[in-house]
Amino acid sequence: MKQYFIIFSLIVTSIFSLSSCNDDNNSIRTTAFTLTTENPKDLTDPSVSNLTASFKNINTGRTTTSNAFSGNQLEVELTEGIYHITIEGNVKYSFEEQEMNTKIKGYKESVNITGETASSSLTLFLSQELSDFVIAEIFFTGTTTPEGKQYDGDKFIKIYNNSDTVLYADGLSVLVSEFLTVTKQDYTPDIMSKAMAVSAIITIPGDGTVYPVQPGESIIIADNGIDHREANSQSFDLSKADFEIFYDETNDIDNPAVTNIKTPYDRFLFHNRGSKSMALARIPNIEEYVLDSVNMYHYEYTFVFGEHVIPMDGDCLQVPNEYIIDAVNMTIPAEFQWIVTSPSLDMGWTHCGEIDKDQNRYNKSVRRKVLPTTVNGIEKLQDTNNSTLDFEADAVPSLAK
Incomplete structure (x- = not known):
């Protein structure tokens, strides 16, 4: 009889453990987040390429990266939280009848990403990498x-x-x-x-x-x-x-x-x-x-x-x-x-x-x-x-x- 009681106790414990795990998993909420980029003003015929976005969760320190941009938009699944967003890429544009090629970046702090869906926009800027x-x-x-x-x-x-x-x-x-x-x-x-x-x-x-x-x-x-x-x-x-x-x-x-x-x-x-x-x-x-x-x-x-x-x-x-x-x-x-x-x-x-x-x-x-x-x-x-x-x-x- 004692042996059956031990087995029953183990089964009950396992059930509660599984239930606890499921509760933990259900408590992790994710958001379908859409990021829209805007090109710097006053650029003539800009063409942006090779964009990569990094999302750093300031609560967990975990960083999620993605380069799956479609035009100027990126859709990514993120756990709810507050994020610092960083973007890097390349841009071609015309200046005084010459084609310019340089790095382009973007940065936005403390973006609160919550709910089933969320969105935000971010203005890109030319990277000022000088030799000085x-x-x-x-x-x-x-x-x-x-x-x-x-x-x-x-x-x-x-x-x-x-x-x-x-x-x-x-x-x-x-x-x-x-x-x-x-x-x-x-x-x-x-x-x-x-x-x-x-x-x-x-x-x-x-x-x-x-x-x-x-x-x-x-x-x-x-x-x-x-x-x-x-x-x-x-x-x-x-x-x-x-x-x-x-x-x-x-x-x-x-x-x-x-x-x-x-x-x-x-x-x-x-x-x-x-x-x-x-x-x-x-x-x-x-x-x-x-x-x-x-x-x-x-x-x-x-x-x-x-x-x-x-x-x-x-x-x-x-x-x-x-x-x-x-x-x-x-x-x-x-x-x-x-x-x-x-x-x-x-x-x-x-x-x-x-x-x-x-x-x-x-x-x-x-x-x-x-x-x-x-x-x-x-x-x-x-x-x-x-x-x-x-x-x-x-x-x-x-x-x-």
Whole structure:
């Protein structure tokens, strides 16, 4: 009798297990999703081909890809969720009686895909893959002392000549975003497709012939251009940096052996958790540009906290996307909400650490990847305008021993 009871118990358990599995399967809902692409405006006779779309579920991290486009539409089955959508392909179009061939891309964040059917549209843009200066590395986290305390002042940015010719760094500006990648608001007017909202700028001095950079060489801009190892054995020697940021109005350290860099707009701040983005730009007549009120951006948004709804506004500088030659979005993965540049400049992001105030982020940088082959013996850095692909996150800083 006992044996029959055991067998009966096993059968009942199996039935409940199967029922549980079926319930789990039924709880996974899918959506028949239709994506419609729109070509960039002002293109003459565009012909788009080889489109591939990637759908990244931000809840699960799972990515679904498809190239089954029919004209400008794609139908794909997706599990319900919130997705970041990325598209890459090729486009032919006419320009001044010439046939142009280039890459085309698209990007859309936080698309809520639910229900039996859903749809969304996405405007494509030309990929601006230039052979110029690129941001090779940003060390924004700072180091720690042997005792585990945070050490400040040894942050730096490395800029690399990724072209085949000598480039002059004179007048090159580093921009810092006004907005945070971990806080998304509906800022109006929305200028992102045309310009970058900027909180700070630093600009390399010179008249255009002072600071040549050979192909495959780099320059370093230090927060403080001193040998930080004297105060912290786990830091770097930045006394041989090409430039240092110096603020006249403060008791900032000034190393006479390192050229001071100009700060024409506000103070240059490294966000040590990586919630702001950076870019390189060539801004004509920078001193005049920052003083001209027409280049200011007044924005408004509504701050919502619980039951409180508060109208907010702010002012900052705006820099046209045409002036920007490279951009890198940075964020905190667990807190990421959006990129704060046009996706035509950068459609991804990189990071140090995983969560807010992550103690593991210190002593790490973000470094651009090196391509496996050289050109005329010169290393080339990867530059697809997608920092998720182009950068090594949580990297060992290049100046570390």
